[in-house]
Amino acid sequence: MLYHLLVPLAKSHIVFNLFTYITFRAAGATVTALVVAFICGPPIIRRLRERKVGQVIRAEGPASHQGKRGTPTMGGLIIILATVLATVLWARLDSRYVVVALVATLWMGGIGVLDDFLKIVRGKSQGLVARWKLVGQVSFGLGLGLVLLLWPLATNLRAASTQVPLFKYYLLTFWPPLYVLFVTVVLTGSSNAVNLTDGLDGLASGLTAITAGAFAIFAYLFGRFDATRYLGVYFLPGAGELTIFCGALLGAALGFLWFNAHPAQVFMGDTGALAIGGALGTVAIMLKAEFLLLIAGGVFAAEAVSVIIQTSAYRWRKKRHGKEYADQHRVFRMAPLHHHFEKLGWAEPQVVTRFYILGVLCAAIALATLKVR
Helix, strand or coil: CHHHHHHHHHHCCHHHHHHHCHHHHHHHHHHHHHHHHHHHHHHHHHHHHHCCCECCCCCCCCHHHHHHCCCECCCHHHHHHHHHHHHHHHCCCCCHHHHHHHHHHHHHHHHHHHHHHHHHHHCCCCCCCHHHHHHHHHHHHHHHHHHHHHCCCCCCCCCCEEECCCCCCCEEECCHHHHHHHHHHHHHHHHHHHHHHCCCCCHHHHHHHHHHHHHHHHHHHHCCHHHHHHHCCCCCCCHHHHHHHHHHHHHHHHHHHHHHCCCCCCCCHHHHHHHHHHHHHHHHHHCCCHHHHHHHCHHHHHHHHHHHHHHHHHHHHHHHHCHHHHHHCCCCCCCCHHHHHHHCCCCHHHHHHHHHHHHHHHHHHHHHCCCCC
16 A cells, blocks of 8 residues: 555655565565554453453363463454555555455455354364365365466466476476366465464464565565576566565564463464465465475474374274274374474473474575575
């Protein structure tokens, strides 16, 4: 919004020329989202507490988590509000990249709101039935895949394609229907991975800030012709505007972390986790950097894989040897992965801090792939 209002004034007042720079607007979006989260956080938390919108804890979860019962949830509203407001304020609103990212955030956040609401009403840890949650995620993934096929964002590249890390100017091209399926899998997997990671105070929000920061850099570089030519990656005209969106998500995650750090005053719930996962997945898809998301969000991926392994191994052993054997011989002491380390005796802040370190390492490796081509 500020871009459209103030850039025309640059002819008479040179100071407004600052708003033409993506780096300036990205910094502004980051700070704005952080401030909005700080200002809106307390009243939102207070309203959630007054309405008794408390977290429902699974009975089979770690015993140390039972004390968190009743902590306000749906705090993801803070992240969504801060991200959307900061993006609308600082980004170019005629950018299709920005519009799609905002729609993805709101769509996935809407699914999360419904899921959290049903959990609270029913007083159980299960909210929206899994298949209906999946329907909402898949429908958006299919829609996004079709839109990108029919109206490509980067007209200089094949629509049904993605870049591959470590290879210079290499596009992995898909059969169009397979590309739509690929987009759907990435989007669904990303949203669910963040949701599974949101199990400890500050874990998902801190990792979100790290991953969003990495993708802010990717978006900026991929949107500059000189940088892409130097790095040997494909130029995506207009993609630089996603730097503002990623900066806003970074600031919102850090602002939320202020209230979500151990001991948490509020949880993001599915409202925030699904919105974040959908946002990151959509940004990666539009940047044709899905494999970079797998690397930069390596901790998110590990959390999701741990659940898949645990569930698959349990079902196989139950079918082959019976339920008692399957219960006693699990791959992990508990899934997702962060609970496994809690069961090993790690304190919650210790798990979170060490996962942050791994998250920074994953982001650094993803950034390093830009030079290793």
